[in-house]
Amino acid sequence: MSKTGNKKFLIRAALLTGLVIGFLIGGTFIYHSISNESNTYEAVIFNTISGTVTIVDPINFNIVTEIPLEISSGQYGAHFNSKLNKLYLIHHGQSEILVLNPQTLEIKYKIPIGENIQHAGIFDEKEEVFFVVSRDTNSLILLNTTSDRIISEIRVQEAPHHVARYDDIAVVTNTKSRTLSFIDINEEKVVKNIRLKSEPLMIVSGHNNKKIFIGTAEVDDKIRKIPARILVLDDILDRIFGRANFRFVEPGEIILESTPHGLAVTKDDKNLLVTIPEMNKLLIIDVKTLEIIKELETGKSPHNIDIDPEGKFAYVTNSGDATVSIIDIQKMEIVTVLETGNGPHNVQFFNIMGESGKSGPNTEARKVIGANFNCGG
Template identity: 20%
Template sequence: MMTRKNNWLLTAVQMGLLAWSGATLAADKVYVANEGADTVSVLDAASFKTLASVRVGKAPHNVQVSPDGKVVWVTNNGEPAQTADASEHKEMAQGSHDAMGKPGAVWAIDTATNAVVAKVPVGMHPAHVVVSPDGRFAYITNGGDNTVSVIDTAARSLVATIPVGKFPHGLRISPDGKQAYVANLKGGTVSVIDTASQKEIAQVPAGKGPAQVGFTPDGSLVLVSLSEENAVAVIDPATRKVIRKVAVGTVPIQLYVTPDSRTLLVANQGTPKKPGKTVSLIELESFKVAKTVVTGAGAHGVVVDREGRYAYVTNMYANSVSVLDVKDRKVVKTVPVGKTPNGISITP
């Protein structure tokens, strides 16, 4: 029999959990790098409304929220005044992925205030940024000099520069934090970095135009978008070999696996003349495309929330973000953002 004291305690705990849950949901935000506007859009993940637009460096290409949700890292090409001619990067945003050949930076935004709190120089033409699961290091691909920069997130300073393959672009860190996989866009390979030694330990032949990599949360598979093959390569991380390929839409760029490791979402960007407007949903048990969802012109970046309920997709040529209901496999909202939205990240 439950006593009044125990009943009161249970109620208090339940109310506390509800309050904590509500606070967490209210705090969830989506960050979008608007490459053509030199801004980062901040969206409320619950209402899908735009909360803020943060001015950053020239041509921000990618964003990543830290594991504790306190900082957003943004790759860009430094102060706008120092990089007035972004024509080459603009071409990259439209699909050519040519390097600018100019030094870049990664900036840090405080999520509580939306203020830029750090600016760290990195290599030439920084593309993507990821943060280690423990939050200690940020890894940035430098397409212009074929390296990956490693930043100490607490000191906000460069601690290592790792040579990798030709024109590194997208990268992700394994769920256990021990390795980083890097898609070498013009090298046709995926570099494997040992995060303990901060060195490249292997290059895996993947296919034509590898643009981004993704891990299943259980760590059993590595997925690689092949932008020049209209396919996704599946790599076994144990053998570091491609075990199969799955056909998707035209010029697939970013991809993301749902938290249950069952479904892979692939954004099919297409080209400026023939924009892709879809996201392929691949069931990883069968490696079959279960659904192709129409989003917007130039579908490029994709991220899935922690519950696996919604996916957020940047539409580069439509200047918008599509909100995709993962279970129902349909777009439920389209949110206008800045010009040429590219990378996208959500509160962990």
């Protein structure tokens, strides 16, 4: 190559390099400007009988698409970890947690965890630990979400059903023994068990008000007649763990017409939402006065309630007629009812449509894992 040839070659190479780098800088700039204004998540409804996922646009409440899941039919609880961009799917009554890629919904691997695990589970605040109960081994299992390995297995009482957490305290409902087990997470031991009049079922904690809400079953047999209730334990954790000198008092209660199922506390801690499957109702309860302030008619057999990350809308899955009712929390009215696949179980909010270029709560983690490093190169 002559000197002129060299020069021409270098100019062409520099132009090509400049164009590519310019494109990447421009693309990066545009991407970040657009993504700030974009919608950050979709509502992802898990229909576990049909084995599908219905994706809902949470702004216009349109169904975007329905995607098949490669799972056998059954009852599954879906739990999205935004920190690690992981999706846990718990097959109720089985012994494994399925770990899915939240964007492709492919099963990546399974975690053997315990016998007859219950589909409900919760993460700690940092999403580093996942709490799940194993009914047959009467234990609360703590799972490290990074390594997916069991950190601890804590024995509670007979037939644990559901778990809630407040600060470093976990509370488990045990249906057969009709008790609540209070567990110090740091000490990894049960510090107190409280016996109730009837079976405790679902349990949730408030966000900032130290309250715990428990749905209990209706009992109507020859020996006892106890109505279905919502129990409210206020400041009880402080009393149990000796952080205040209050005397233990009976919890507050709300009498219901039928056994409740799903429970959710609104983000502002003002209201508690409760589904009553047998009556096709959603109750809105004022947490301060413990009064039912609104009853909404849902679809058939309303099941779980999930509130969107902004705290504006509640999604109630109606497992009896394959629909989801979307409720405006502030207005306390149903905005729309959407058809889903068979057996809608629960709703998770994350950016499943990653390829659209939108950002989401999980984008950071998705990029790392989705970058398909596989440590490939």
